[in-house]
Amino acid sequence: MWAGWRSLWEGEEAPHVLAAVRILLGLVLLYDFLSMASLGLVEPLFSSIQDGGWSVSLVERPPPLFTWLPDGPVAAWTVWGTMLACTLAFTVGLRPQVAALVLVLLWAQLRVITPGADRGIDTLARNVLLIMACSGAGEAWSVEAWFRPLKEQVSSWPRRLILVQLVAMYFLAGIQKNGFAWYPPGHFAALYFVLQDPAIARFDMSFVRDQPFFVLTQLGTAVTLLFQDSYPLVLLFRYLRWTAERGGRLRAWANRFPFEWVWVGTGAFFHLALAVTTELGIFPWAMMALYPVWLHPREARALWGRLRGA
């Protein structure tokens, strides 16, 4: 069993998929941090209520970093500016490992000082950044190439661990759904209610009360639940493909069709649908930025070749 576990994390591959995740996630985060500034939110989010900000905990229990910095706007702009610089460095591949680690440490302060403003996608991004901080994501498409030769092969485990993180997020989101509206007693009306929530819907969607929209939301709810609760099957299909040489009827069946892409495709469709209908900010885009990890660099190269040839 130990040998099996160990072999899961062995191996090397080209760094391009991790580099793609680095760039895509970095661009999404850059957009978010710049939005924060353009909306005049740097001082409110990173300052205490005494300095005109929104943070109560900066007065009651300031995290260590803020006890070292001067009070008020200077601290707010210093933390935000460093976060932006780290995100930029991470995106362009300038010491991306150090940049990711510093970004996580600073970003985590926001969760402590203004908890409501730190959402689930912030947590997920920090989880992934910590993995990226241990990866060779800077070994392709990075400005480091100006200073040193880049490695052609990097460890595969960070990409696999991000994949596990995606599976864990979808699966846990599924089994943590306890509201009646997700289940038959609530007529699978969860999406119907979500789409009418004025704080979440992108526009007035009261039309979902009418048919066929209500039935479509019911179908969407049921599919969401089925998709999330069954997500670990993706890992099983991956494993069966990975160990195809061992033979057996199940492996032969699983290798006949890339079944995991049903889940990956469904997830992508839902994220795009959420981006159109709801106001969840960077959530769908940050999730989609992680999707390249579904491809082995070899598969990514083959896909790129097919797309260019088409």
Next chain:
Amino acid sequence: MSWSWSDTRALLIALVLVPNLIFGLPIPKPVTQRALQTPQRQRELTEWTRTLQQLGFDVTEEQVGTATIAATTRAASLHRQLKAPFYPLVRTLGVNQAWPLFAAATTTPTRLTVEVVRRDGQRVTWFRRNDPDHRWNDRFFRYRRVRGVYDVTGARPGPAYDPFTRTVAEAAFAEDPDVVEVIVSLHPVPLTFPWEPPLPEGRALHRRVHRRSEAR
């Protein structure tokens, strides 16, 4: 067999996954008697009790409520103990594995509303979430981090809500010198099934009034 770098790496990944697994355990937050009184929870309670009754269980809403409080309190307490050793690390890095994405789609969401009172006593609505006729500073209110501050589904808003309303008021005062008072509130929007009659918006909750004379 000798210990290799592959073994060390596999061990380190396993050690990292242990706290992640603990934090990811699908254990709901403890439900309190007070929390159970919110319209959303009351509706959940009614529907789940009805389902249990249809399945042949002879239970009342009160019994289901009491059992929910007891079970969630006990489970959450155990979960807290398991998580305790990892709290410093989790807090420092801001990581977690709890993903309650729309775990209970609310049937009683609220609509943020910003009204102003002018010097002549006229009261005007400047912003009403998702109302195309009242879109003052719409981009600001739509931003996810701002929504997280005012999107209240529990019994009371978070600590950032009051200072947030003050920021909104300051922006209104700065924009129009005739504005003497700013009222920020959340209006409950009770949602019903298509076969139920629609309900009107409820009375304003968490109403905060800011006067220019008291502004900083």
